[in-house]
Amino acid sequence: MTTVSYAARDSATMLRRNLKHALRYPSMTVSVVVMPVMMLLLFTCVYGRALGAGIAGGAAGSGTYIDYVAPGIVLMAATSGAVATAVSVCVDKTEGIVNRFRTMAVSRASFLTGHVVGSVLQTLACVAVVIGVALLLGFRPDATVVEWLAAAGLLTAVALALAWISAAIGLVARTPETASNIPMPLTFLPFIGSAIVPPDSMPAGLRWFAEYQPFTPVIETLRGLLTGTPIGDNGLIALAWCTALTLTGHFWARRAFAVEGRG
Amino acid sequence: MNAVPASSASSASSATVVRPAIAAAGMSKSYGDTTVLDGIDLTVPEGTVFALLGPNGAGKTTTVQILSTLIAPTAGEARIAGHDLVREAGAVRSVIGVTGQFSAVDNLLTAEENLLLMADLHHLDRREGRRRATALLSRFELAESTAKPVATYSGGMRRKLDLAMTLMGRPRVIFLDEPTTGLDPRSRRIMWEIIRGLVVDDGVTILLTTQYLEEADQLADRIALLDHGRIVAEGTAEELKRRIPGGHVRLRFADAAQLARAASLFGSVATGHPDNLTLNVPSDGGITTLRAVLDTLDAASLGAEALTVHTPDLDDVFLALTGRPQLTSPPTSPLTSPKGQAR
Numbered sequence: 001m002t003t004v005s006y007a008a009r010d011s012a013t014m015l016r017r018n019l020k021h022a023l024r025y026p027s028m029t030v031s032v033v034v035m036p037v038m039m040l041l042l043f044t045c046v047y048g049r050a051l052g053a054g055i056a057g058g059a060a061g062s063g064t065y066i067d068y069v070a071p072g073i074v075l076m077a078a079t080s081g082a083v084a085t086a087v088s089v090c091v092d093k094t095e096g097i098v099n100r101f102r103t104m105a106v107s108r109a110s111f112l113t114g115h116v117v118g119s120v121l122q123t124l125a126c127v128a129v130v131i132g133v134a135l136l137l138g139f140r141p142d143a144t145v146v147e148w149l150a151a152a153g154l155l156t157a158v159a160l161a162l163a164w165i166s167a168a169i170g171l172v173a174r175t176p177e178t179a180s181n182i183p184m185p186l187t188f189l190p191f192i193g194s195a196i197v198p199p200d201s202m203p204a205g206l207r208w209f210a211e212y213q214p215f216t217p218v219i220e221t222l223r224g225l226l227t228g229t230p231i232g233d234n235g236l237i238a239l240a241w242c243t244a245l246t247l248t249g250h251f252w253a254r255r256a257f258a259v260e261g262r263g
Numbered sequence: 264m265n266a267v268p269a270s271s272a273s274s275a276s277s278a279t280v281v282r283p284a285i286a287a288a289g290m291s292k293s294y295g296d297t298t299v300l301d302g303i304d305l306t307v308p309e310g311t312v313f314a315l316l317g318p319n320g321a322g323k324t325t326t327v328q329i330l331s332t333l334i335a336p337t338a339g340e341a342r343i344a345g346h347d348l349v350r351e352a353g354a355v356r357s358v359i360g361v362t363g364q365f366s367a368v369d370n371l372l373t374a375e376e377n378l379l380l381m382a383d384l385h386h387l388d389r390r391e392g393r394r395r396a397t398a399l400l401s402r403f404e405l406a407e408s409t410a411k412p413v414a415t416y417s418g419g420m421r422r423k424l425d426l427a428m429t430l431m432g433r434p435r436v437i438f439l440d441e442p443t444t445g446l447d448p449r450s451r452r453i454m455w456e457i458i459r460g461l462v463v464d465d466g467v468t469i470l471l472t473t474q475y476l477e478e479a480d481q482l483a484d485r486i487a488l489l490d491h492g493r494i495v496a497e498g499t500a501e502e503l504k505r506r507i508p509g510g511h512v513r514l515r516f517a518d519a520a521q522l523a524r525a526a527s528l529f530g531s532v533a534t535g536h537p538d539n540l541t542l543n544v545p546s547d548g549g550i551t552t553l554r555a556v557l558d559t560l561d562a563a564s565l566g567a568e569a570l571t572v573h574t575p576d577l578d579d580v581f582l583a584l585t586g587r588p589q590l591t592s593p594p595t596s597p598l599t600s601p602k603g604q605a606r
């Protein structure tokens with residue numbers, strides 16, 4: 001067998017291991033789903049009427065508030081998987097099994113690839129659940145099949161970027177507790193973006209941040225694809241962000257994995 | 264006194280030279296200003312057990328980490344089964360197996376799943392993987408608990424599983440980093456039996472590290488004493504023990520008069536301690552010398568109240584070879600992070 005097919009085989013082995021963990025101990029996966037579902041309920045059933053009235057006729061377009069907020073919450077579902085990935089990578093590191101893999105003639109990238117692909121698959125499953133709940137709550141997207149596919153592609157790109165960043169965080173964090181804390185800002189970022197309310201309703205400094213942070217173009221693109229709001233150049237900016245974050249996370253994680261010692 | 268690696272000069276592929284399984288020359292490791300390993304030379308012939316004996320912080324784990332390709336040496340070089348550690352790391356990894364003091368097992372899987380994970384990573388076909396896993400589970404008496412996740416295992420079982428995982432790839436050279444630290448005495452005996460079996464049945468080469476003189480004595484063909492990153496002595500257990508004057512028989516007497524009479528019987532080799540009425544007579548702890556001591560007492564109609572045999576231990580080795588007591592904490596519990604000891 002060639003090196004490439006060995007690498008693929010090792011990565012598949014690592015992926016199987018991670019999926020087995022997720023299926024056997026679903027509490028982490030469940031908590032990843034529960035969080036955005038709670039958010040969705042909170043922002044539609046509890047705050048929905050006030051927030052909807054506040055931005056009616058504006059960015060929310062003709063639809064109800066759930067049509068505005070659902071794409072933002074869907075993105076949150078994509079970010080919340082980051083914590084789980086960082087923790088599981090860090091647990092593997094602190095329990096010593098990573099060192100075992102490193103002393104074996106195993107493809108060097110396979111450990112990370114297994115975690116990242118596993119993370120993307122779990123994230124997409126969570127996203128599907130959240131979209132399902134949103135539909136039950138009255139989310140009415142007008143997306144065509146092509147737009148749905150584009151939205152799925154964008155969410156996959158986001159999940160991939162965050163999975164690589166989280167894998168790197170998991171490797172550099174000293175304890176699983178630290179690993180679960182470091183990605184917290186990531187899950188909080190959509191709030192200071194256009195996930196819940198349009199940035200132009202925010203004070204100047206925050207508005208500037210909200211407009212230029214990576215998740216806003218992603219949310220705007222998602223919202224445009226699903227509910228038909230204007231996308232403009234947000235699509236390209238979103239893809240550029242995803243590419244940049246994926247590359248950064250990838251090289252960071254590969255470097256952290258190669259770095260000598262147990263740290 | 265350090266053995267010069269026979270192969271470092273003549274490592275060219277001359278088939279007549281017996282190739283050592285492990286050959287290291289001038290291996291050093293420092294982190295910034297801290298020198299952890301200071302020029303280690305090692306030669307371990309194939310099919311033998313070599314023990315690195317030393318206290319915490321001596322550099323044992325660092326040596327294993329370097330030889331198992333986990334970290335790169337700052338200086339020096341080493342070959343494992345003829346493969347250069349740095350330039351042919353992949354080839355080295357395919358012949359070695361490592362069981363560290365960290366239990367490198369997947370806690371969320373069962374024992375069998377852990378072994379099959381190793382089989383997949385060694386690219387074994389499914390049937391061969393199952394065959395090896397089944398054989399190892401019964402050999403290590405883990406078969407009855409295969410269905411439980413490893414998180415529920417005792418320390419001894421985890422260590423056995425860890426070693427079984429290492430053996431799935433049929434390594435020719437095995438590194439065991441403190442294989443029995445933190446184990447109860449019974450588990451320790453079982454682990455010793457397993458290690459002996461590996462050499463006898465499978466013909467592998469083993470480099471193990473330990474803090475226990477007894478362990479090195481029980482298992483190793485040759486022992487190197489490591490202190491502050493240097494090898495301070497190397498030889499067989501017998502050779503090392505001959506250099507250790509720490510063994511003695513301690514006799515306790517009823518009163519100072521008897522102690523004085525006994526002291527005169529044994530002459531200047533014995534040291535008396537009038538404050539606790541004891542006399543230390545140098546001894547290797549063997550039956551013959553013990554009998555000689557008792558015979559001497561009997562002949563003089565002297566009765567000792569108590570007798571204890573003190574055999575050389577790591578402290579004595581250290582005292583003898585470094586001129587200072589061993590500065591270590593008690594044996595590490597399995598709960599302490601391996602990180603604390605790693606460097």
